[in-house]
Amino acid sequence: MRSISVVFAILAANMWVVSATVQWKDSISRFSTDLLRKKYRNQQTQKFSTIMNRLKPALSKDPTDNPLFVELPMDHFSPDNKDTISCRYFVQEAYYKPGGPVIFHDIGEASIGPYAKGLVDEEEFSVAMAKKFNGLLILFEHRFYGQSAPSTATSRDLGKASKRQLSEFFKYHTIEQALEDVVYFAKNFSYDLEEYPKQTLTPDKTPWVWIGVSYSGARGAWMAKRNPGLFKATLASSAPVQLQVNFWEYFTAIEDALAISNKNCSADLSAAARWLSDAWENRDSSLVDQLIDAVYQEDWEEQLEQYDPDSEEIWDIRKDYLQDAAWTPFSDFQYYGVNGGTLGQFCDIMETTYSEKGDPAGVFATKSLARAVTAYAKAVAAISPYSYTSSRQRSQRKTKRQTTNNESIDDKLDDYSWLWQVCTEFGAFQVANTSRPENLLPSFINVQNSIDSCIGTFGESEQVSKAGPNVDPINEKYQGWYVQLSNTLWTNGQFDPWKALSVDSEEEDAPTNDTATTNIPQCGKTFPKGTQLRYVIKDGYHGSEFSEDVVKDSPGDVEGIDPTNTIRSLTATRTRTKTALTGTPVVDAINAQNLWFSAMSSWLPCTTLQFNLADSTPQTTTSAPFTSRTPYQTDSPDEAAQTSGSSSNSGDKQNTATPSLVIPSLMIPFFVSILAFLAGIRVLV
Numbered sequence: 001m002r003s004i005s006v007v008f009a010i011l012a013a014n015m016w017v018v019s020a021t022v023q024w025k026d027s028i029s030r031f032s033t034d035l036l037r038k039k040y041r042n043q044q045t046q047k048f049s050t051i052m053n054r055l056k057p058a059l060s061k062d063p064t065d066n067p068l069f070v071e072l073p074m075d076h077f078s079p080d081n082k083d084t085i086s087c088r089y090f091v092q093e094a095y096y097k098p099g100g101p102v103i104f105h106d107i108g109e110a111s112i113g114p115y116a117k118g119l120v121d122e123e124e125f126s127v128a129m130a131k132k133f134n135g136l137l138i139l140f141e142h143r144f145y146g147q148s149a150p151s152t153a154t155s156r157d158l159g160k161a162s163k164r165q166l167s168e169f170f171k172y173h174t175i176e177q178a179l180e181d182v183v184y185f186a187k188n189f190s191y192d193l194e195e196y197p198k199q200t201l202t203p204d205k206t207p208w209v210w211i212g213v214s215y216s217g218a219r220g221a222w223m224a225k226r227n228p229g230l231f232k233a234t235l236a237s238s239a240p241v242q243l244q245v246n247f248w249e250y251f252t253a254i255e256d257a258l259a260i261s262n263k264n265c266s267a268d269l270s271a272a273a274r275w276l277s278d279a280w281e282n283r284d285s286s287l288v289d290q291l292i293d294a295v296y297q298e299d300w301e302e303q304l305e306q307y308d309p310d311s312e313e314i315w316d317i318r319k320d321y322l323q324d325a326a327w328t329p330f331s332d333f334q335y336y337g338v339n340g341g342t343l344g345q346f347c348d349i350m351e352t353t354y355s356e357k358g359d360p361a362g363v364f365a366t367k368s369l370a371r372a373v374t375a376y377a378k379a380v381a382a383i384s385p386y387s388y389t390s391s392r393q394r395s396q397r398k399t400k401r402q403t404t405n406n407e408s409i410d411d412k413l414d415d416y417s418w419l420w421q422v423c424t425e426f427g428a429f430q431v432a433n434t435s436r437p438e439n440l441l442p443s444f445i446n447v448q449n450s451i452d453s454c455i456g457t458f459g460e461s462e463q464v465s466k467a468g469p470n471v472d473p474i475n476e477k478y479q480g481w482y483v484q485l486s487n488t489l490w491t492n493g494q495f496d497p498w499k500a501l502s503v504d505s506e507e508e509d510a511p512t513n514d515t516a517t518t519n520i521p522q523c524g525k526t527f528p529k530g531t532q533l534r535y536v537i538k539d540g541y542h543g544s545e546f547s548e549d550v551v552k553d554s555p556g557d558v559e560g561i562d563p564t565n566t567i568r569s570l571t572a573t574r575t576r577t578k579t580a581l582t583g584t585p586v587v588d589a590i591n592a593q594n595l596w597f598s599a600m601s602s603w604l605p606c607t608t609l610q611f612n613l614a615d616s617t618p619q620t621t622t623s624a625p626f627t628s629r630t631p632y633q634t635d636s637p638d639e640a641a642q643t644s645g646s647s648s649n650s651g652d653k654q655n656t657a658t659p660s661l662v663i664p665s666l667m668i669p670f671f672v673s674i675l676a677f678l679a680g681i682r683v684l685v
């Protein structure tokens with residue numbers, strides 16, 4: 001296997017090179033994680049304490065400052081293994097009243113720290129649920145994300161860990177283990193409420209409700225199938241339940257959106273993909289090197305002179321940059337679409353490079369290739385987080401406020417952790433399909449390349465193999481997009497690319513023998529076979545009903561709802577006055593929210609629905625795994641020793657390390673403006 005680390009060692013002295021794995025990982029995480037609501041993402045430091053003043057005294061315990069930890073078995077499926085893993089959660093108790101449900105908000109593939117801010121925001125969907133239904137709201141951190149992983153020498157410095165250390169560390173990071181975590185958590189859950197006598201909050205005595213988006217939405221669906229009755233109601237939002245390795249269909253939603261009002265950009269992005277594919281396949285470096293020089297890497301062409309410019313290793317490095325360039329326009333489409341997000345900005349910059357109005361046919365069709373590539377490079381430079389411009393902004397931000405980000409054990413834990421899941425079980429590689437004329441990605445963004453990156457990061461093992469992610473067991477066990485669930489609301493965004501893997505998929509091979517309804521079945525009644533409660537949010541994106549504010553005092557308050565009624569007409573009754581900092585508000589998200597409130601009103605008080613918990617023996621109320629404030633998990637003594645001695649062997653470790661975490665141009669002087677960097681290509685303009 002070709003190893004980029006060799007090149008890395010050769011070149012590192014002279015230039016800062018980005019590693020294949022980091023670029024690729026970043027693409028993955030840009031697409032799959034970060035479901036933080038728009039406003040928290042944009043205003044990281046602001047605290048949304050809209051309710052702090054009028055809350056019950058109990059909330060003097062600010063939930064956002066009170067992380068709790070639970071000890072769970074590391075390996076649920078072999079009783080001999082006594083290792084444990086400590087998972088973090090937060091509880092918002094301010095709205096709880098006896099008889100209210102436990103609302104379990106599963107965050108999935110991310111640290112929950114940043115989400116905790118939302119626990120004191122009444123416009124947050126989950127908080128609104130707790131308020132309407134007198135619920136106890138739990139924010140749960142998935143194993144191996146944030147602080148919910150063993151703190152070891154490996155996890156504290158993932159960049160230095162060897163492949164073997166990484167695959168050993170992540171061994172129990174599987175979909176099934178993580179689902180069982182929740183079963184264990186729920187069945188043993190207890191919580192002291194100062195205001196009330198001891199409540200039994202386990203799912204046999206208190207209805208539990210699952211809410212989740214994306215991977216955590218799929219987890220909700222899998223849980224409903226796996227442990228029926230454990231949760232009395234499930235909201236599976238934007239849930240990609242049909243796992244597949246090659247997920248080129250991701251881009252069809254983007255193609256469709258571009259075709260509506262950006263035909264010029266659509267044509268140009270396809271042309272750029274074809275140009276990049278050709279340049280790669282013919283090993284034609286001319287314009288490619290100018291692009292890299294202009295966007296990412298100072299004096300790239302001069303530096304190349306010292307090496308054989310046509311060697312495969314140099315082409316691997318070129319590929320890293322080109323991958324980033326090719327991903328850049330689409331990086332936040334799934335949250336904001338074309339006009340609210342970077343794709344719209346990208347298009348505007350590219351299309352207006354040579355004239356204010358642009359040409360309806362686009363730049364690739366009307367200008368020389370060099371000029372078209374210049375327009376493309378200009379847009380990448382303005383938007384890529386790895387370009388000179390961005391690194392300059394980043395470094396300025398850094399010096400302004402020295403942020404100590406110790407939210408996770410290692411800053412990169414969430415990225416590695418999700419990459420592990422993608423490489424082992426989840427798949428969904430967002431790749432090119434060059435046989436389609438509308439294709440938007442260059443041919444080197446393909447499944448094989450993705451699998452190589454997996455192996456390049458984790459090595460080959462039982463879980464990471466040349467055959468790629470093993471998606472079949474989960475699809476077989478949970479029936480993919482054929483799964484039929486009662487007491488579950490499925491929601492999807494009309495333009496969300498992940499919809500293609502959901503029960504609302506319109507792909508060719510998607511189910512056709514099923515029916516969507518917005519009629520909530522009456523208490524005790526089930527759906528006709530093949531019919532499920534589903535709602536596609538008009539103009540919506542990934543998890544829109546979670547990222548939009550809940551309108552205060554909206555219809556759907558518990559008192560006003562007759563649970564036996566079905567929802568007849570769903571219309572947005574008000575338009576939003578507030579606009580998120582980025583993106584256009586998705587008005588129809590309110591209807592999804594209200595449909596869910598109605599479904600909860602129908603299902604929660606309902607006693608005739610089947611509620612067949614396998615194990616319904618009364619739980620002890622003082623269960624051992626819960627402590628009110630478990631300190632952050634500490635090292636076992638031998639690991640601590642390893643760490644303290646690490647200075648002596650770190651050199652040794654570095655040799656085996658994956659070449660990662662070097663972000664290009666971070667170390668580059670930032671005094672030169674992007675226009676100066678564009679000079680190389682600008683000459684051609």
Ligand SMILES: *[C@@H]1O[C@H](CO)[C@@H](O)[C@H](O)[C@H]1NC(C)=O
Nearest residue numbers: 183184185187188623624625
């Ligand atoms: C927690 O729940 C599991 C069942 O999922 C059970 O086997 C275990 O004994 C419980 N632990 C405690 C301390 O109650």
Ligand SMILES: *[C@@H]1O[C@H](CO)[C@@H](O)[C@H](O)[C@H]1NC(C)=O
Nearest residue numbers: 262264265347348351358360
């Ligand atoms: C060309 O693209 C720009 C930017 O995306 C867009 O605003 C404009 O409407 C397009 N023009 C035509 C004629 O399609």
Ligand SMILES: *[C@@H]1O[C@H](CO)[C@@H](O)[C@H](O)[C@H]1NC(C)=O
Nearest residue numbers: 147404405406407408409632
């Ligand atoms: C995070 O950093 C702060 C300040 O440096 C420190 O007080 C705190 O204990 C750290 N938290 C963890 C979980 O390491």
Ligand SMILES: *[C@@H]1O[C@H](CO)[C@@H](O)[C@H](O)[C@H]1NC(C)=O
Nearest residue numbers: 246248432433434435436437
């Ligand atoms: C590419 O798209 C075509 C449909 O245009 C489809 O038939 C084919 O299976 C896709 N290729 C791959 C590798 O999935």
Ligand SMILES: *[C@@H]1O[C@H](CO)[C@@H](O)[C@H](O)[C@H]1NC(C)=O
Nearest residue numbers: 482511512513514529530531
């Ligand atoms: C729809 O078709 C699939 C595949 O043939 C089958 O497994 C499933 O049970 C069918 N569903 C219904 C509701 O008939």
